[in-house]
Amino acid sequence: MRNLLMKVSYDGTDYNGFQTQPGGHTIQDYLEEAIHRLSGEQLKITASGRTDAGVHARGQVFNFYTASPIPLERWCMALNTWLPEDIVVTEAMEVPEDFHSRRAAKRKTYRYTINANQFPDIFNRRYQIHHYGKLDIEAMRQGLSHLIGTHDYTTFASRKSTKPSHVRTIFDAWIETDTSMCRPGTKDQGIIHTYLTGNGFLQHMVRIIMGTLIEVGEGRRHPDDMRVILEAKNRAAAGPTAMSKGLMLWEVEYDIPSIAETPSIQTT
Amino acid sequence: MRNLLMKVSYDGTDYNGFQTQPGGHTIQDYLEEAIHRLSGEQLKITASGRTDAGVHARGQVFNFYTASPIPLERWCMALNTWLPEDIVVTEAMEVPEDFHSRRAAKRKTYRYTINANQFPDIFNRRYQIHHYGKLDIEAMRQGLSHLIGTHDYTTFASRKSTKPSHVRTIFDAWIETDTSMCRPGTKDQGIIHTYLTGNGFLQHMVRIIMGTLIEVGEGRRHPDDMRVILEAKNRAAAGPTAMSKGLMLWEVEYDIPSIAETPSIQTT
Structure with a gap:
């Protein structure tokens, strides 16, 4: 399992905030769905923190564990093909196994x-x-x-x-x-x-x-x-x-x- | 009758272009409707030219003849209260009677x-x-x-x-x-x-x-x-x-x- 860290921008106008919630239509939902379509894995991502409904992000950060063999350099472009036009993943890197986007944020x-x-x-x-x-x-x-x-x-x-x-x-x-x-x-x-x-x-x-x-x-x-x-x-x-x-x-x-x-x- | 010239910005994404057409939902339709609500006049505006569906304007110009006694300095803010959030009138001035936004454009x-x-x-x-x-x-x-x-x-x-x-x-x-x-x-x-x-x-x-x-x-x-x-x-x-x-x-x-x-x- 690799621990991948990614950076994402989004226009929060039309979303119910970052974090998954019962009403759905959150940024997290769309990111996890794109990962699912790409790698076949149903997993949960961990972000640096939530943002409220209507709030935007230039540089939100999240990480997740994947067993997928997809090479690191393919992830951004491939995820973006599955994401709506107001969410874009712009960076991807492998981080140590114990890295946690929220706890490690300085x-x-x-x-x-x-x-x-x-x-x-x-x-x-x-x-x-x-x-x-x-x-x-x-x-x-x-x-x-x-x-x-x-x-x-x-x-x-x-x-x-x-x-x-x-x-x-x-x-x-x-x-x-x-x-x-x-x-x-x-x-x-x-x-x-x-x-x-x-x-x-x-x-x-x-x-x-x-x-x-x-x-x-x-x-x-x-x-x-x-x-x-x-x-x-x-x-x-x-x-x-x-x-x-x-x-x-x-x-x-x-x-x-x-x-x-x-x-x-x-x-x- | 006064001949009023106005400057307008719009995000054309959600419109069928500037000029009135059978399908409706054009920038011109919304401007004329706002004028109607404000002054009670049903009139036609003349623009510097049309823009196609999906095209934007930072500084489109149009003029129209009005008998309304509304003072010049009130027009912009008053029209904007009747316009959708992706259309905004930013300038207004009185021009000579024979001024025509399209013909006079240099x-x-x-x-x-x-x-x-x-x-x-x-x-x-x-x-x-x-x-x-x-x-x-x-x-x-x-x-x-x-x-x-x-x-x-x-x-x-x-x-x-x-x-x-x-x-x-x-x-x-x-x-x-x-x-x-x-x-x-x-x-x-x-x-x-x-x-x-x-x-x-x-x-x-x-x-x-x-x-x-x-x-x-x-x-x-x-x-x-x-x-x-x-x-x-x-x-x-x-x-x-x-x-x-x-x-x-x-x-x-x-x-x-x-x-x-x-x-x-x-x-x-």
């Missing part, structure tokens, strides 16, 4: 995107929320900085979270703005990408952080309130859960030679 | 996009074709250069074209490549954007040019063959019609103060 990065221009960008409408009202981006940067470090993030976790501990570490959090589409003489403010890198995130954590951060940007909360809100350890202290469509699992990093840096499988 | 620019990386970019899958095989971009540039000028473009027109003359002028044509998503150590070749600017384009003209240019990129035709193909004035001399999803009406220019340069309507 750093995860999420990106949340807000279009703060006057009009929606229809070509990216599935991957960003539209917020035309004035946003103070410097205030958002200042608010975000209070979340970096090791904290109990109960305030920013879904009340349904069943995790025994809500302590996590956010290594870094930053905002990048893209003003290339702003039209001169208008109130266009650009596309605002917020990145959060941590050792793990609780259910809805990035979306609740973003819902609160937007209130900071709107001037409805002071940037330094973010610290008070965090320390409250109470979901009621935070803002609303921002829409899932703006969220993307950007990257998952491991201590093994990063698959992001691994020259990808060459298919011929 | 320059049109189309963009065609090819993803020449190993894997599809699922987040732009609706707006680009995927071509993994090796493409010689310099050969494509050389081939494209033969099309600039004033020529009879019968070779690159649909056989169904009923236009009395196939003479048009291509002012400029160029290729831009975006290699930001290329992964080191792979055969990724980047995203290839081909732009064509002319005084008008025949039915399927850009797509047939692109289908032929891809054959040049693949090494199946010599770049200088483009001149011979053009001079044949025969559709059979050209390559296939490239898929509509890669095509976008990029910009339409007029001699009136360009609406592209006009500070957009400020809505409040």
